[in-house]
Amino acid sequence: MSRPVPKSDWHPASWQKLPAAQQASYPDAAALDRAVAELSRMPPLVTSWEVDALKDHVARAQRGEAFVLQGGDCAETFDECTSENIVAKLKILLQMSLVMLYGLKKPVVRVGRMAGQYAKPRSADTETRDGKSLPSFRGDLVNRSPFTSEDRVPDPQLILRGYERAALTLNFVRSLIDGGFADLHHPEYWDLGWVGHSPMADEYHGIVKSISNSLDFLETVSGRELHRTQRADIYAAHEGLHLLYEQSQTRFLDRRDRWYNLTTHFPWIGMRTAAMDGAHIEYFRGIANPMGVKIGPGMTREWLQDLIAVLNPNNEPGRLTLIHRFGAKSIGEHLPDLIAAVRETGSPVLWVCDPMHGNTESTADGTKTRRFENVVSELESAFRIHRAAGSYLGGVHLELTGENVTECTGGARGLTDADLARAYKSTVDPRLNYEQAMEVAMRIAGLHKTD
Ligand code: PEP
Numbered sequence: 001m002s003r004p005v006p007k008s009d010w011h012p013a014s015w016q017k018l019p020a021a022q023q024a025s026y027p028d029a030a031a032l033d034r035a036v037a038e039l040s041r042m043p044p045l046v047t048s049w050e051v052d053a054l055k056d057h058v059a060r061a062q063r064g065e066a067f068v069l070q071g072g073d074c075a076e077t078f079d080e081c082t083s084e085n086i087v088a089k090l091k092i093l094l095q096m097s098l099v100m101l102y103g104l105k106k107p108v109v110r111v112g113r114m115a116g117q118y119a120k121p122r123s124a125d126t127e128t129r130d131g132k133s134l135p136s137f138r139g140d141l142v143n144r145s146p147f148t149s150e151d152r153v154p155d156p157q158l159i160l161r162g163y164e165r166a167a168l169t170l171n172f173v174r175s176l177i178d179g180g181f182a183d184l185h186h187p188e189y190w191d192l193g194w195v196g197h198s199p200m201a202d203e204y205h206g207i208v209k210s211i212s213n214s215l216d217f218l219e220t221v222s223g224r225e226l227h228r229t230q231r232a233d234i235y236a237a238h239e240g241l242h243l244l245y246e247q248s249q250t251r252f253l254d255r256r257d258r259w260y261n262l263t264t265h266f267p268w269i270g271m272r273t274a275a276m277d278g279a280h281i282e283y284f285r286g287i288a289n290p291m292g293v294k295i296g297p298g299m300t301r302e303w304l305q306d307l308i309a310v311l312n313p314n315n316e317p318g319r320l321t322l323i324h325r326f327g328a329k330s331i332g333e334h335l336p337d338l339i340a341a342v343r344e345t346g347s348p349v350l351w352v353c354d355p356m357h358g359n360t361e362s363t364a365d366g367t368k369t370r371r372f373e374n375v376v377s378e379l380e381s382a383f384r385i386h387r388a389a390g391s392y393l394g395g396v397h398l399e400l401t402g403e404n405v406t407e408c409t410g411g412a413r414g415l416t417d418a419d420l421a422r423a424y425k426s427t428v429d430p431r432l433n434y435e436q437a438m439e440v441a442m443r444i445a446g447l448h449k450t451d
């Protein structure tokens with residue numbers, strides 16, 4: 001595989017010389033240029049201080065001193081940018097992190113798939129229904145989902161609408177956190193309506209009580225309030241797929257002498273766009289953000305070693321996170337060899353397990369789902385394989401929602417294929433609902449013993 005051009009030739013648009021997978025084709029080039037120019041003038045969504053703080057957290061997790069919880073929707077939609085949805089997502093991430101903090105006895109770094117997760121890779125450029133072919137729906141950042149020619153034309157204005165939704169989301173999350181919503185003294189703020197009816201309610205409330213008691217105890221012996229230091233931060237992440245969007249908000253910071261992507265703290269690269277000689281790797285190698293790379297069954301040891309060499313040539317701690325998503329059945333076959341390949345490079349990485357994307361299947365009527373037992377099984381295998389290899393699994397990447405949807409089967413309530421129709425809302429991948437997500441958190445924390 002050929003390596004890209006040397007770093008000195010890099011600039012935020014240098015990827016444009018290379019083949020870019022998964023990009024929309026906009027019919028109106030002038031309108032696209034105008035939208036990109038407008039977005040380039042807009043203020044950044046995040047700051048380099050925050051980005052560097054997250055990189056430090058990831059570095060800590062690489063050393064085994066923290067655990068990363070990354071989660072959210074498969075795709076955010078503009079319609080769902082509502083206060084209820086944002087609060088519910090924040091609550092589930094906070095609750096899960098509390099359970100994991102308690103069980104793992106390590107700080108948990110929360111990273112939402114949010115405030116920019118608006119673009120999706122597709123297996124085909126077009127979709128055909130009843131003999132009619134139209135461009136595939138690539139997410140709200142690109143086009144609209146109804147199956148009409150008008151809706152499916154990529155619209156450059158949507159890049160700006162996505163930026164604005166991301167800003168509104170981050171603004172609300174920051175205000176809630178600044179106002180004390182994430183204060184560990186008040187986990188009752190995070191209770192979702194149906195927590196009281198959940199089969200896990202007692203376990204969860206027991207943990208909350210125990211944490212409050214510990215905080216009270218610490219404050220009594222130390223004689224000071226732990227309020228501010230115990231504030232929970234939430235970082236933003238999305239797949240860095242739409243390169244014009246990413247490029248528009250990429251800034252050189254003199255103070256740091258580096259380029260930052262300021263649309264998000266943590267962009268990741270999907271495997272479909274991780275070709276060594278492709279545009280995405282060219283773009284990502286030049287930015288200073290901590291970043292993820294998804295790795296699935298098609299990843300080879302050479303490809304992975306090349307990715308590490310190009311994306312983290314100076315072996316910088318906190319820089320690179322590998323998010324593996326093999327599926328419950330295939331993880332045993334692929335992961336050990338890739339752990340060995342990474343070790344040979346001597347470069348630090350954070351290993352994170354995505355137990356969702358390798359476990360997608362269709363029911364008899366064609367509904368996309370995931371079985372809870374496969375999600376848990378891949379996660380448990382991941383912990384076991386890393387432990388056996390003397391490696392550390394330092395995080396989990398989940399598709400989840402704070403809502404009470406029925407998109408994945410199984411879990412404490414034993415949802416079946418027949419339940420899926422009841423509250424299936426995702427237009428892309430099926431997400432864990434609130435209870436299923438909490439159950440995963442309890443399994444990770446080693447607290448929920450059902451077998
Ligand atoms: C995703 O994270 O939503 C996704 C598309 O994952 P992957 O590229 O790993 O299939």
Ligand code: CO
Pocket residue numbers: 074075357399428429
């Ligand atoms: Co997905």
